[in-house]
Amino acid sequence: MMAGLSVLGVEEPFYDPLYHSEVGLAEVLITLLKVGVAFAVLLVAVMLMIWFERKLISDMQNRIGPNLAGPFGIFQTLADGIKLFFKEDLIPEQSDRLVFKLAPYLSLVPAFLVFAVVPVGGDFSGGDGRISLFGHETFLQVSDPPVGILLVLAMSSVAVYGVMLAGWSSGSKYPLLASVRASAQMVSYEAALGLSLAAVLLKSGSLSTHEIVAEQSVWNWNLWVTWVVPMVIFLIAATAELNRPPFDLVEAEQELVGGFHTEYSSIRFALFYLAEFMNTITMSAIVVTLFLGGPNGPDFTTVGWLSGLLWFFIKLMLFLFAFVWLRATLPRFRYDQLMDLGWKLLIPLSLGWLLVLASYDVAGDRGWNRGAAVIVSLAIMAALAGLLSLALRTARQRRELDPHGGFA
Amino acid sequence: METAVFIVCAAIVLAGALGVVLSRNPVHAALSLVGTLFGMAVLFLNLEAHFLAAVQIIVYAGAIVVLFLFVIMLLGVDRLEDLSVEPITGQRTLAILVGLGTFVLAVAFLLSSSIGPSGPQILTLDITDQSTYSNLRQIADVLFTDYVYAFEATAALLTISVVGAVVMSRRIARADQAQEAAEDD
Numbered sequence: 001m002m003a004g005l006s007v008l009g010v011e012e013p014f015y016d017p018l019y020h021s022e023v024g025l026a027e028v029l030i031t032l033l034k035v036g037v038a039f040a041v042l043l044v045a046v047m048l049m050i051w052f053e054r055k056l057i058s059d060m061q062n063r064i065g066p067n068l069a070g071p072f073g074i075f076q077t078l079a080d081g082i083k084l085f086f087k088e089d090l091i092p093e094q095s096d097r098l099v100f101k102l103a104p105y106l107s108l109v110p111a112f113l114v115f116a117v118v119p120v121g122g123d124f125s126g127g128d129g130r131i132s133l134f135g136h137e138t139f140l141q142v143s144d145p146p147v148g149i150l151l152v153l154a155m156s157s158v159a160v161y162g163v164m165l166a167g168w169s170s171g172s173k174y175p176l177l178a179s180v181r182a183s184a185q186m187v188s189y190e191a192a193l194g195l196s197l198a199a200v201l202l203k204s205g206s207l208s209t210h211e212i213v214a215e216q217s218v219w220n221w222n223l224w225v226t227w228v229v230p231m232v233i234f235l236i237a238a239t240a241e242l243n244r245p246p247f248d249l250v251e252a253e254q255e256l257v258g259g260f261h262t263e264y265s266s267i268r269f270a271l272f273y274l275a276e277f278m279n280t281i282t283m284s285a286i287v288v289t290l291f292l293g294g295p296n297g298p299d300f301t302t303v304g305w306l307s308g309l310l311w312f313f314i315k316l317m318l319f320l321f322a323f324v325w326l327r328a329t330l331p332r333f334r335y336d337q338l339m340d341l342g343w344k345l346l347i348p349l350s351l352g353w354l355l356v357l358a359s360y361d362v363a364g365d366r367g368w369n370r371g372a373a374v375i376v377s378l379a380i381m382a383a384l385a386g387l388l389s390l391a392l393r394t395a396r397q398r399r400e401l402d403p404h405g406g407f408a
Numbered sequence: 409m410e411t412a413v414f415i416v417c418a419a420i421v422l423a424g425a426l427g428v429v430l431s432r433n434p435v436h437a438a439l440s441l442v443g444t445l446f447g448m449a450v451l452f453l454n455l456e457a458h459f460l461a462a463v464q465i466i467v468y469a470g471a472i473v474v475l476f477l478f479v480i481m482l483l484g485v486d487r488l489e490d491l492s493v494e495p496i497t498g499q500r501t502l503a504i505l506v507g508l509g510t511f512v513l514a515v516a517f518l519l520s521s522s523i524g525p526s527g528p529q530i531l532t533l534d535i536t537d538q539s540t541y542s543n544l545r546q547i548a549d550v551l552f553t554d555y556v557y558a559f560e561a562t563a564a565l566l567t568i569s570v571v572g573a574v575v576m577s578r579r580i581a582r583a584d585q586a587q588e589a590a591e592d593d
Contacts, residue, residue: 096433096435098436099435099436099439145458146458146459146543146544147458147459147461147462147544150459150462150463150466151462153462153466153470154462154465154466154469154470157465157466157469157470157471157474158465158469158470160470160474161442161474164474164477164481165435165439165477168435168477168481176481179481180478180481180482183474183477183478184478187471187474190470207544
């Protein structure tokens with residue numbers, strides 16, 4: 001726990017110190033600077049991420065990958081982007097023009113906004129993550145709203161609109177099918193995402209991303225504080241939410257041509273592409289923030305703020321690498337397998353795990369034996385899981401007996 | 409500043425609401441509804457009710473309108489309807505009357521109410537008490553103490569409706585099969 005927290009007084013949610021005093025021109029300029037830097041960094045990061053993914057996956061597949069534009073082909077994405085800019089912009093005749101033009105932005109804007117609440121640096125071991133910028137104290141994140149992590153959930157549910165409307169407005173059947181599939185997938189996995197997140201909120205007692213990171217200082221990471229399971233669920237749900245392999249049914253080329261963006265070309269296609277990779281980066285950043293302590297870590301530099309940034313970057317790269325690795329390794333799920341995994345395994349498991357963690361906490365508060373409380377709740381969970389699997393088996397048998405029954 | 413935000417958001421809310429009513433395309437109407445919901449979320453923020461704003465987006469924009477769109481897409485009702493015929497006679501006149509009545513009642517309540525803020529205060533006064541706790545904690549306090557039975561009852565209601573939906577969809581399928589089986593015999 002940090003000393004800085006309690007000094008502020010009773011239950012004071014610690015907002016960005018930049019806005020503690022009167023907000024003048026300097027504060028506005030600093031905020032604008034942070035927004036600008038975050039925007040630029042994110043765009044460059046996407047460019048490098050696309051290159052990184054292509055290079056890494058070609059290594060894993062014994063290919064060379066992009067190698068012509070710049071050293072190691074690092075400017076390949078830039079070249080592709082410029083090419084897409086100058087391509088002809090087609091709008092299908094059957095499309096709903098207004099919505100067709102709106103959809104790419106509905107994908108892109110949420111991807112940007114999520115990054116605003118991620119604390120990317122700051123020294124959390126001694127202080128409370130404040131840094132000094134032009135003589136003003138502030139946090140190293142664009143904004144720290146009191147409902148920070150809910151903003152992430154809200155944006156991931158808004159992102160569904162981009163996919164859904166792109167498919168519908170194209171006026172073509174494959175994009176429509178893909179978008180129905182995609183939105184069903186994203187809406188289903190949002191539940192598992194939110195429930196696994198609840199375990200983190202239970203332990204840190206705050207919705208603010210900054211406070212969640214501060215609670216994890218220095219080695220009190222939620223990964224082990226919540227006993228690993230929520231992070232695994234969160235990662236799986238996040239992969240599905242991002243429509244990345246092995247959950248990339250949205251872009252199953254064999255079945256759906258190009259997926260929801262089949263009819264898109266030129267810069268509008270580039271926006272979808274950008275949003276997809278940006279979501280990968282921001283979601284990895286969110287995982288790092290929630291479970292791996294964000295910029296927390298032993299200080300190995302002499303400059304206070306640098307070590308936090310470096311730790312954050314190292315942890316982020318770990319997840320970005322893992323996402324590419326998954327893509328290279330795992331075959332795509334079938335649609336019913338995807339839905340079964342989400343609804344019948346991840347959601348009950350994350351809910352049960354939340355209750356186990358809660359029983360551990362309650363036992364501590366009441367002075368009961370914590371180990372016994374956990375064992376009892378695990379036993380109850382196991383019994384319920386048995387009941388659930390029994391019910392599922394009965395349902396499957398019924399379905400096999402009369403194949404026209406049920407929801408099909 | 410707060411007044412400026414209020415004016416802009418109120419304009420967005422009203423424009424969205426008009427869009428819902430006037431759009432001929434159901435998908436455009438649903439999108440206008442999303443615009444209205446976003447405007448209201450910003451209004452909540454303006455009143456320092458952060459949690460309400462976030463929940464407004466997650467629940468209404470993120471789940472309910474998505475379901476609307478789902479139904480529109482899957483059932484293919486996204487074609488123009490003939491609006492010149494009134495399905496039930498007198499329906500529209502009645503709708504206008506009821507709408508106006510509700511509006512008058514709501515305004516009268518807000519202007520004269522003795523509970524909470526009234527009059528021009530509505531536009532500027534914070535919804536929650538800023539002095540003590542964060543408003544998430546205030547909501548949790550009220551929800552799990554004073555209103556815990558109402559809260560549990562809502563949960564039970566939702567569970568019942570889910571179970572009901574499952575039962576109904578299965579029963580229809582079974583009736584079809586019984587018919588098929590009877591025809592096969």
